[in-house]
Every structure is written in structure tokens, then in C-alpha cells.
Amino acid sequence: MLNDVTFGQYYPAKSFVHNMDPxxxxxxxxxxxxxxxxxxxxxxxxxxxxxxxxxxxxxxxPFGRVLRSIKMILFLIVFTAILNLLFYAGGEGDIxxxxxxxxxxxxxxxxxxxxxxxxxxxxxxxxxLLTLTTTPVALTDGIESLLKPLKYIKFPVHELAxxxxxxxxxxxxxxxxxxxxxxxxxxxxxxxxxGGLIRRAKAMIPVLIPLLVSAxxxxxxxxxxxxxxxxxxxxxxxxxxxxxxxxxxxxxxxxFVALITGVVLLNTYLLGRFDIIWQVQxxxxx
Amino acid sequence: MRIVAKxxxxxxxxxxxxxxQALKGMDLTIEEGEFFGIIGHTGSGKSTFVQHxxxxxxxxxxxxxxxxxxxxxKKCKVLELRSKVGMVFQYPEYQLFAETVKKDxxxxxxxxxxxxxxxxxxxxxxxxxxxAGIEYDEVAEKSPFELSGGQRRRVxxxxxxxxxxxxxxxxxxxxxxxxxxxxxxMELLHAIHGQWCKTIVIVSHDMDEIAExxxxxxxxxxxxxxxxxxPQEIFSQGEALAAMGLDVPVTARCAQLLRARGIAVETDxxxxxxxxxxxxxxxxxxxxxxxxxxxxxxx
Amino acid sequence: MEDVTSAAAAEGAAASAAPELAVRxxxxxxxYDEEGGAFAVNGVTLDIRAxxxxAVLGRNGSGKSTLAKLxxxxxxxxxxxxxVFGMDTSDPKKAFDIRKSAGMVFQNPDNQTVAxxxxxxxxxxxxxxxxxxxxxxxxIAYALDAVGMSEFRHATPSRLSGGQxxxxxxxxxxxILPKIMxxxxxxAMLDPKGRRExxxxxxxxxxxxxMTVILITHFMEEALEAERAVVMHRGExxxxxxxxxxxxxxxxxxxxxxxLPRAAYICKQLQRAGMPVADAFNAEELAEAICAxxxxx
Numbered sequence: 001m002l003n004d005v006t007f008g009q010y011y012p013a014k015s016f017v018h019n020m021d022p023x024x025x026x027x028x029x030x031x032x033x034x035x036x037x038x039x040x041x042x043x044x045x046x047x048x049x050x051x052x053x054x055x056x057x058x059x060x061x062p063f064g065r066v067l068r069s070i071k072m073i074l075f076l077i078v079f080t081a082i083l084n085l086l087f088y089a090g091g092e093g094d095i096x097x098x099x100x101x102x103x104x105x106x107x108x109x110x111x112x113x114x115x116x117x118x119x120x121x122x123x124x125x126x127x128x129l130l131t132l133t134t135t136p137v138a139l140t141d142g143i144e145s146l147l148k149p150l151k152y153i154k155f156p157v158h159e160l161a162x163x164x165x166x167x168x169x170x171x172x173x174x175x176x177x178x179x180x181x182x183x184x185x186x187x188x189x190x191x192x193x194x195g196g197l198i199r200r201a202k203a204m205i206p207v208l209i210p211l212l213v214s215a216x217x218x219x220x221x222x223x224x225x226x227x228x229x230x231x232x233x234x235x236x237x238x239x240x241x242x243x244x245x246x247x248x249x250x251x252x253x254x255x256f257v258a259l260i261t262g263v264v265l266l267n268t269y270l271l272g273r274f275d276i277i278w279q280v281q282x283x284x285x286x
Numbered sequence: 287m288r289i290v291a292k293x294x295x296x297x298x299x300x301x302x303x304x305x306x307q308a309l310k311g312m313d314l315t316i317e318e319g320e321f322f323g324i325i326g327h328t329g330s331g332k333s334t335f336v337q338h339x340x341x342x343x344x345x346x347x348x349x350x351x352x353x354x355x356x357x358x359x360k361k362c363k364v365l366e367l368r369s370k371v372g373m374v375f376q377y378p379e380y381q382l383f384a385e386t387v388k389k390d391x392x393x394x395x396x397x398x399x400x401x402x403x404x405x406x407x408x409x410x411x412x413x414x415x416x417x418a419g420i421e422y423d424e425v426a427e428k429s430p431f432e433l434s435g436g437q438r439r440r441v442x443x444x445x446x447x448x449x450x451x452x453x454x455x456x457x458x459x460x461x462x463x464x465x466x467x468x469x470x471x472m473e474l475l476h477a478i479h480g481q482w483c484k485t486i487v488i489v490s491h492d493m494d495e496i497a498e499x500x501x502x503x504x505x506x507x508x509x510x511x512x513x514x515x516x517p518q519e520i521f522s523q524g525e526a527l528a529a530m531g532l533d534v535p536v537t538a539r540c541a542q543l544l545r546a547r548g549i550a551v552e553t554d555x556x557x558x559x560x561x562x563x564x565x566x567x568x569x570x571x572x573x574x575x576x577x578x579x580x581x582x583x584x585x
Numbered sequence: 586m587e588d589v590t591s592a593a594a595a596e597g598a599a600a601s602a603a604p605e606l607a608v609r610x611x612x613x614x615x616x617y618d619e620e621g622g623a624f625a626v627n628g629v630t631l632d633i634r635a636x637x638x639x640a641v642l643g644r645n646g647s648g649k650s651t652l653a654k655l656x657x658x659x660x661x662x663x664x665x666x667x668x669v670f671g672m673d674t675s676d677p678k679k680a681f682d683i684r685k686s687a688g689m690v691f692q693n694p695d696n697q698t699v700a701x702x703x704x705x706x707x708x709x710x711x712x713x714x715x716x717x718x719x720x721x722x723x724x725i726a727y728a729l730d731a732v733g734m735s736e737f738r739h740a741t742p743s744r745l746s747g748g749q750x751x752x753x754x755x756x757x758x759x760x761i762l763p764k765i766m767x768x769x770x771x772x773a774m775l776d777p778k779g780r781r782e783x784x785x786x787x788x789x790x791x792x793x794x795x796m797t798v799i800l801i802t803h804f805m806e807e808a809l810e811a812e813r814a815v816v817m818h819r820g821e822x823x824x825x826x827x828x829x830x831x832x833x834x835x836x837x838x839x840x841x842x843x844x845l846p847r848a849a850y851i852c853k854q855l856q857r858a859g860m861p862v863a864d865a866f867n868a869e870e871l872a873e874a875i876c877a878x879x880x881x882x
Contacts, residue, residue: 189397221696240708464803543872
């Protein structure tokens with residue numbers, strides 16, 4: 001049966017964040033990412049974290065749902081963190097805790113690792129919140145609208161957006177079809193679960209070929225249907241949905257300007273990234 | 287193989303906001319040798335149920351036995367079961383993939399019987415195609431995509447019956463065919479039934495098709511069996527079917543209207559039987575002391 | 586929204602007052618094979634008047650879908666001429682206007698929608714022909730109302746039933762405000778309930794708005810809803826008349842490999858066995874006829 005729930009992770013709810021203009025949200029996410037990378041010390045990151053928590057609350061999406069988005073890339077985060085921890089190119093004055101062959105673990109490398117992991121986590125959680133609160137369609141519209149200036153250098157913005165929207169629209173259909181073909185071939189004794197990589201790749205042929213054939217058939221049908229509904233490119237076309245910037249979007253924008261300013265201020269006037277080491281040592285009287 | 291389901295339950299996307307319960311405690315027994323029909327709306331649980339029968343969907347609640355295979359057992363030999371319970375999905379022609387018809391039909395056989403010889407394979411493919419009504423020499427080396435729609439469907443069916451399954455399940459086998467194509471396909475299924483495959487189960491929402499072809503049928507509604515019996519037993523319950531938003535065959539509808547006028551036609555709801563019974567009534571009406579006239583008087 | 590509906594209704598009324606020619610086929614031939622192979626449509630001459638409800642019957646491969654695509658210039662005749670309200674479909678410059686007046690719904694409900702939200706999909710046609718934004722909104726409301734899907738305006742098409750998807754497809758065509766609606770086997774993949782839903786909508790459009798309907802189908806029962814039935818066989822029109830006339834010629838239908846609707850079949854069998862029953866095409870008529878015949882004794 002339908003499996004389209006696993007695609008896209010839009011979480012339907014009525015909230016301030018859901019109602020924001022997708023363009024504004026895209027801009028916010030960009031600003032948010034900039035803030036994450038601007039932040040030079042833990043205070044900056046904590047500020048960004050607080051801001052993220054605030055928006056999650058505002059969006060009325062359960063925390064668990066947002067956190068779940070880490071699952072997919074948890075491996076990546078752990079992997080980069082370990083690499084970073086072990087191979088951190090230290091400088092003068094590092095407080096070395098352990099040293100073995102080319103591997104050095106120092107206070108600095110630990111802090112750097114935590115910092116990196118936090119950045120990655122915040123990055124993923126922030127973008128997840130975007131996809132949780134924005135439908136793929138709205139996102140496509142937003143991207144189309146933001147890319148509009150590129151039209152003047154003959155970039156096919158409309159076509160690109162239409163392709164994206166049709167692709168999104170066909171994902172559930174093709175997923176359903178894939179499920180059906182997989183089941184049908186399983187019923188004929190196909191085995192997708194065991195064997196080595198090559199064996200498994202080979203086992204996919206009876207699924208991929210019908211799927212491709214079907215995709216072509218669908219494309220042909222859709223082409224006819226679009227022709228029949230008078231499609232003839234972007235020329236002379238109007239658009240039904242107009243994205244509108246509202247007070248919400250302005251408010252959100254201001255909020256993020258404040259966030260970036262805050263991060264920059266914290267960078268400048270508060271302690272640097274490693275200063276926390278001295279601080280901690282002071283507290284513990286080391 | 288006898289199929290016995292007791293209290294079958296199944297939930298799609300459990301523990302998510304999209305969780306839907308497809309089966310809500312389904313009890314159903316299908317005897318060996320039946321030509322069984324499953325009727326119901328989209329979403330009544332038909333597809334979910336039949337996919338349980340060859341473990342395409344693993345049992346999560348209730349009991350299910352197909353022949354000696356107990357689907358509740360973890361160690362149940364799934365591959366063996368699938369070779370004995372063949373399944374033809376809706377629009378099966380869209381699952382063809384190999385470069386030749388021969389290879390496509392042999393796909394299942396080679397999966398189930400590892401190391402089968404080429405001669406044996408060819409003999410089995412030839413036989414399966416013959417049963418499905420396709421001339422082997424004409425199509426064996428052709429690409430399945432060169433064939434007409436009707437032929438492709440037959441090739442797809444051959445690809446399932448090639449292992450001589452004891453039970454053959456077909457989901458909407460006649461969907462998309464024109465009336466003559468439907469009739470020919472049903473004739474094919476009757477030819478397979480009893481000899482090639484002992485039991486046949488079809489899922490259909492064409493009531494006339496069920497009435498004319500099945501020995502017994504079950505009506506699914508909201509994940510449960512609402513009615514079960516011979517077509518005659520099922521279609522005489524016009525009101526219950528209407529309450530579920532289901533049609534009755536033309537013959538049943540007509541018999542229902544005639545009954546309301548005091549004319550009882552005892553038919554099994556196939557067109558030809560209906561004609562025969564009406565003609566019998568007429569013959570009875572023409573002779574003086576006829577039962578049908580008694581009915582008219584009562585009105 | 587009202588002005589859109591009333592405009593369409595007024596047009597329909599005008600059409601029925603003086604039935605103009607909607608579609609004209611003049612000895613049309615079409616082949617998919619450019620080398621000049623078999624003709625899928627082979628010498629069809631056919632007039633369809635505005636406001637007519639025509640069912641086109643035939644086996645799979647009889648050329649009925651090709652015929653449908655020739656109407657709205659998706660295909661252009663290899664020989665002969667097709668005109669839609671006087672516009673020649675061979676003229677590429679007219680294609681846009683022809684498609685504006687002749688909308689088409691296809692067979693597979695999954696392959697016709699372009700958007701992931703119902704209203705965006707219905708808006709696609711009006712957007713293409715440059716309808717101003719405000720009017721698109723009105724047209725969406727009108728079209729969804731006409732197919733009884735107003736409450737699904739913000740739904741996702743992939744979660745709807747087959748019948749509902751086809752009604753959305755019809756709405757998508759209606760939003761262009763066409764005068765002709767072509768349904769190319771649009772009920773073939775639906776269950777009986779979905780089929781009924783679609784047929785009810787089509788009937789309503791024909792009766793209430795005077796929409797010209799060309800219904801391509803292989804369900805004989807559906808042809809009974811039409812006022813005229815055309816039977817195609819091997820690319821040619823072999824029968825043309827009211828559905829009742831067509832079904833009365835049962836023997837001829839059989840030679841084209843077509844079967845009667847079941848009620849008509851039973852009726853014919855009774856007549857062949859010498860029982861004097863009136864012609865009947867559905868269960869109600871059949872019951873009536875049998876009852877009358879039995880009581881006459």
C-alpha cells in the first residue's frame with residue numbers, strides 16, 4: 001500500500017511557522033546557516049540553539065519528530081567527529097591529553113570536535129524544521145521565486161520549477177509502483193534480501209526495467225495530458241498562486257537579523273572558542 | 287491446500303500519524319479446489335489479505351495456515367510457500383522485464399528450482415505458455431514489449447503458473463480488458479482451474495464476473511468479512527450489499543424487482559441460468575394450474 | 586464564480602437552440618507508422634453536433650482512442666480533414682484554440698495531474714492560457730463544484746480514489762471552459778463506484794450545461810447513457826445510431842466482437858426462445874418486460 005508518508009516529511013499543523021512565506025523560510029534557513037558558521041564560540045552556538053528551540057516550539061512540531069531527522073546522518077556526524085578528534089591538526093600550546101603515533105588527543109581537539117558535531121546537528125535540525133513545516137510544493141514555489149532574477153540571464157527558471165514540481169508529484173506514484181513490482185517479483189521467487197552487493201544489484205534488474213518502462217509510459221501520458229490542457233511553455237502564462245510576504249515574514253526576518261548580530265557580537269566581545277578550557281580549569285582549580 | 291485465516295489483523299505505518307488498520311480481525315476459510323471470489327471496495331482489505339497468503343506481507347496479528355504452512359511460525363519456508371501459492375497482480379503485464387518472453391516466463395521457475403536444466407526449463411515454459419493460450423514458437427524469442435496488451439497479460443500469467451502452483455491468486459485479472467477479452471480470460475482461468483492449479487482465488491469488483499465464475503465468494507468490508515457463501519447466497523442479500531455501497535449483478539437486481547412484484551425467480555444469477563428459469567416460469571404460467579399465477583393473484 | 590457558470594450555461598443554451606457542428610471528420614485516415622503501414626483510423630467520416638452526447642464503442646485496438654486524439658490535434662490526420670468548430674486541426678497555429686474548445690480526459694488517473702495539490706492542478710490549464718489570477722480562483726471553484734469535489738480543493742491527488750482523481754482531471758479540463766469534453770477510456774481503470782461517479786458528472790455536464798461529450802469506452806452499459814453511439818471496427822465507423830438501435834442489432838454487434846449489455850443479452854435470449862418480451866436494456870426495464878410478458882400469459 002501507500003508508502004508516500006516516508007517521502008518528504010511534511011508535518012501538517014497550523015502554526016506561525018507553517019504559515020510563513022516559503023521564500024522567507026528559505027532566506028531564514030540561509031541566515032541560520034550563516035549564523036551557525038559565523039559563531040566562533042559556544043555562546044554563539046547556544047544562542048543559535050535557543051533560537052532553534054524557540055522556532056520548534058513555535059512550529060508546534062514535536063521535538064521527537066525533529067530529532068528523528070538526525071537518525072539518517074548520525075553515522076556521518078559520528079564519523080566526522082571521530083576523524084576530527086583523532087587527526088585534529090593542533091597548534092602551539094595545545095594541552096595534550098594522549099599521544100600515540102600520529103594521533104594526538106588534546107583539550108583543543110575535543111573542544112573542536114564537540115563544536116563541529118554541534119554545528120552539524122544544528123544544521124540538520126534547522127533544515128529538517130524547514131521541510132517539516134513546508135510542503136514540497138511550497139518549497140518549489142519558493143525556490144522558483146527566489147531564482148527569478150536569473151531569468152534575465154536566460155536561465156529557464158519556470159521550466160526548472162515545473163520539472164521539480166512534477167517530479168515531486170510523481171514520487172508517490174512511482175513508489176507505489178515500485179512496491180507493487182517488488183511484490184510481484186518476490187511472488188515469483190525473487191530474492192532481494194540476501195547475497196553480496198553484486199548479486200543484490202543484479203536482483204534489482206527485474207524491478208528497475210519495468211519501473212523505467214512505466215516511467216516512460218507515464219511521461220508520455222503526462223505529455224499528452226499537458227498538451228491537451230494547452231501547455232506551451234512559460235510564454236503568456238499566468239500564475240495562480242502568488243507568494244505573499246506578510247508581517248509574519250517580516251517579523252521572522254527581523255528575528256534572524258537579530259540572531260546574526262547577536263552571534264557576531266558574542267564572537268567579538270566574549271571568550272574565544274578555546275578560552276573555555278582556561279575557564280573550566282579555573283573552576284576546577286587545575 | 288486449504289487456507290484458514292483466524293482473527294487476522296494488519297496495520298500499515300504503525301505508530302505514525304498515518305497509521306491505518308487494513309485488517310480488523312478477519313476470519314475466512316478457502317477450501318481446496320474452490321474457485322473463490324473476493325469482493326470489496328478499494329481499501330476494504332482485499333489486497334492486504336491476499337498478500338498475506340504467500341507471505342508478501344508477514345503475519346503480524348492473528349492466525350493463518352495455508353496447507354501445512356503456518357504463517358505465524360518464524361521458520362515458515364517462505365520461498366517454498368511462494369512456489370505453491372502463485373500471485374498475479376493487477377495489470378501483471380507491467381511487471382515483464384526480460385529481453386525475451388521465454389526468459390521472462392522462466393524467471394520464477396529458475397528462482398524456485400535452483401539448477402534446473404535447460405531442457406526442463408524449456409519444456410515447462412512451453413507448457414505454461416500453451417496453457418495460457420500463447421503459441422510458444424511464435425513468441426518465445428520475441429521481446430515481451432513487442433506483444434499486444436492482451437498477449438502480454440497472458441505471458442505474465444504464464445510466468446506465474448510455470449511453477450504449477452497449487453493455489454493461484456489473481457488481483458483484478460480482467461481489469462482494463464474489453465468485454466470479449468474479459469470473457470476469454472475467464473475461460474482461461476476455468477481451463478487452469480482444477481487441473482493445473484487446484485484452487486483459484488480472484489479479487490474483483492465486477493459482480494457479474496463473480497456471479498458467473500465463482501463457486502464461493504466473500505464480501506470484504508472495512509477489514510472484515512461481511513458476507514461469505516455461494517454467489518446465490520451472497521447476491522440474494524441485495525439490501526446488505528447496497529448498504530455497503532456495492533452493486534449486485536444485473537440478474538440479481540432484476541430478480542429482486544420481480545420478487546417485489548410477486549414473481550420468484552430461483553436462479554444462481556448467471557445470465558444463462560436466469561434465462562432458463564424465466565422460461566420455465568413462462569412454461570408454468572402457460573399451463574393452467576401454474577405456480578407463477580398464484581404469485582400474481584397474491585399481488 | 587456565478588458569472589463563469591452562467592456564461593457556460595448561456596453558451597450551452599445557445600448551442601442547443603441552433604445545434605452547430607462541433608466536430609467534422611471528412612474521410613480521415615491516420616497511421617502511426619510513417620512508412621505508411623496499417624491505418625489505425627481508416628476513412629472515417631463523422632459529424633458531431635454541439636451539445637451531443639456520443640459514445641464511441643469498439644474493441645481494444647479498434648481505433649477509437651486514435652479517433653479521440655485526432656479531435657483535439659494531439660494527432661493530425663495523415664489523410665482527410667478534421668475540423669473543430671470550423672478550425673482545421675492540421676493547422677499548427679490553431680492547435681491552441683482547438684484545445685481550448687475541446688478538452689480531453691485520459692485513461693490513467695495517475696498520469697494526468699501535474700501538481701501535488703488539487704487546486705494547483707486545476708489551475709494548470711487556466712494558467713497556460715493566461716487567465717488572470719483572480720479569475721483562475723473563480724474557475725477552480727466552479728470546476729470543482731461541477732464535479733462535486735469542492736471539499737478536496739487543498740487535498741493531495743495521490744491520496745484520492747481513482748474516481749475522485751478522474752473527477753479532478755475533469756475539473757482540470759473544465760477550468761479551461763471547453764465546449765467539447767472528450768473522455769478517452771477514462772472509466773476503464775476505475776471500480777464500479779468510481780465509474781458511476783465519473784458518469785454522473787459527465788451526464789450532468791451534458792444535460793445542464795449543454796457540453797458536447799465524446800465518450801470513448803468499451804463498457805456497453807455506459808453507452809446507454811449517451812444519445813448516440815458509434816461503433817468502430819478496424820479503424821472504421823461501422824454502426825451509428827441511438828444506443829437502443831445499435832443494441833437491437835445484436836447479431837451485427839457480435840461480428841465486431843462486441844457483447845450486449847447483460848440485461849439486453851438476457852432479453853435477446855428470451856426473445857430467441859420465443860418469449861414475447863419488450864426490448865430492455867437495464868435491470869429495471871427487463872423486470873418490467875418479464876413481468877408484463879408473464880402476466881399476459
